[in-house]
Amino acid sequence: AQKITQTQPGMFVQEKEAVTLDCTYDTSDQSYGLFWYKQPSSGEMIFLIYQGSYDEQNATEGRYSLNFQKARKSANLVISASQLGDSAMYFCAISREEKQAGTALIFGKGTTLSVSS
Amino acid sequence: DSGVTQTPKHLITATGQRVTLRCSPRSGDLSVYWYQQSLDQGLQFLIQYYNGEERAKGNILERFSAQQFPDLHSELNLSSLELGDSALYFCASSIRDSYGYTFGSGTRLTVV
Numbered sequence: 033a034q035k036i037t038q039t040q041p042g043m044f045v046q047e048k049e050a051v052t053l054d055c056t057y058d059t060s061d062q063s064y065g066l067f068w069y070k071q072p073s074s075g076e077m078i079f080l081i082y083q084g085s086y087d088e089q090n091a092t093e094g095r096y097s098l099n100f101q102k103a104r105k106s107a108n109l110v111i112s113a114s115q116l117g118d119s120a121m122y123f124c125a126i127s128r129e130e131k132q133a134g135t136a137l138i139f140g141k142g143t144t145l146s147v148s149s
Numbered sequence: 150d151s152g153v154t155q156t157p158k159h160l161i162t163a164t165g166q167r168v169t170l171r172c173s174p175r176s177g178d179l180s181v182y183w184y185q186q187s188l189d190q191g192l193q194f195l196i197q198y199y200n201g202e203e204r205a206k207g208n209i210l211e212r213f214s215a216q217q218f219p220d221l222h223s224e225l226n227l228s229s230l231e232l233g234d235s236a237l238y239f240c241a242s243s244i245r246d247s248y249g250y251t252f253g254s255g256t257r258l259t260v261v
Contacts, residue, residue, distance in 0.1 A: 067250070075237060076151075077252035123192065134180045134243040136194040136205055137250065 034059045034126050036140035044146050045114050052099070053109040053143045055124035061085075063129040066107040067137060068098065072120040080122075083107060084129065114147045121145075152176065153253035155240050161259045167228040170256045174221055174242030178251070180204070181223040182243075183215055186255075187236040198223055230260045 035058040045051040057066065068080040083091045083098045091098045099108040111118055121144050125137040152175035162168055174181050183195040185208075194207035198217035209215075212230075217223045227234060240253045 069252075075257070076254045077239060077241075079250065079252075134182075134197075134199075134250070136182055136197055136207060137241075138194065139192040141191050 034061070034064070034128070034138045036124050036126055036138055038124055038140035038143050040143045041141075042144045042146065044148065047116060047147060047149050048113050050110060050112045051114055051145065053111070053122050053124075053145065055107045055109065055140060057105050057107060057124075057126050059105075059126060061128050065127050065129055066098070066100070067125040067127070068096070068107075068109045069123045069125065069139075070118075070120045071123065071142070077123075081109065111145075114145075116147050116149060119145060119147045151251045151253060153178075153240060153242050153251050155238075155253035155256050157256060158254065159257050159259075161261060162230060164230055164232060164260055166230050166260075167226065168230065168258065170225040170227070170238055170240075170258075172223045172225070172240030172242075172253060174223070174240075175244075175251050178242035178244045179221065180243045181217055181221070182241045182250075183209075183223070183225050184239040184241065185236045186239060187233075190236075192239075195225070227258070232260050234258065235260045 037056045064085045066083045070078040081093045081096045097110045121142045123142045125139045128135040154173040179200045182197045186192045195209040197205040215225045237255045239255045
């Protein structure tokens, strides 16, 4: 079975600072994908970034980067230059890689990020 | 707009009742997934359909059922509702592999 652990229930950061949200995972699959989603107070799930288990380079998407350490089974999200609009709940998730039909995402409990001015 | 449409956005109903949540996937997506998000259980996978067939089951209660129709829209049926079923129910769709996942905006169900 796959499992995601997010140990930081809440994180506080000031505007323009960088912040790292921790995520460790457990899986027996050789091929898998790691995701980060943002959920603002309005409730929608916003996709941020994806890392495939065989990707050699860390994924980046604008101010978001994923620090992927396969041997340590960690996939931390780094947000550079935090903005007030980054205040939200952040979820790490894992899925199997199955090209035909896709598979469900298994989510962690989430980390609440609060950005202050 | 993510392209995944969920209706209704809000639903208030009484214990013991039955409700149906509807999801229209993004155009071209064959897989539909249902998730439940509650304060105590977090985000939990319920069930997946792929091109009309049930593909995978997660923590879905026997009181809950789902189906995917030939036009690929999906419905989640919740019956004999209990207070603990109050949650945000998400639908997501993907064309094939997991990378293309897209979530709808969710249906907030309140059981009173």
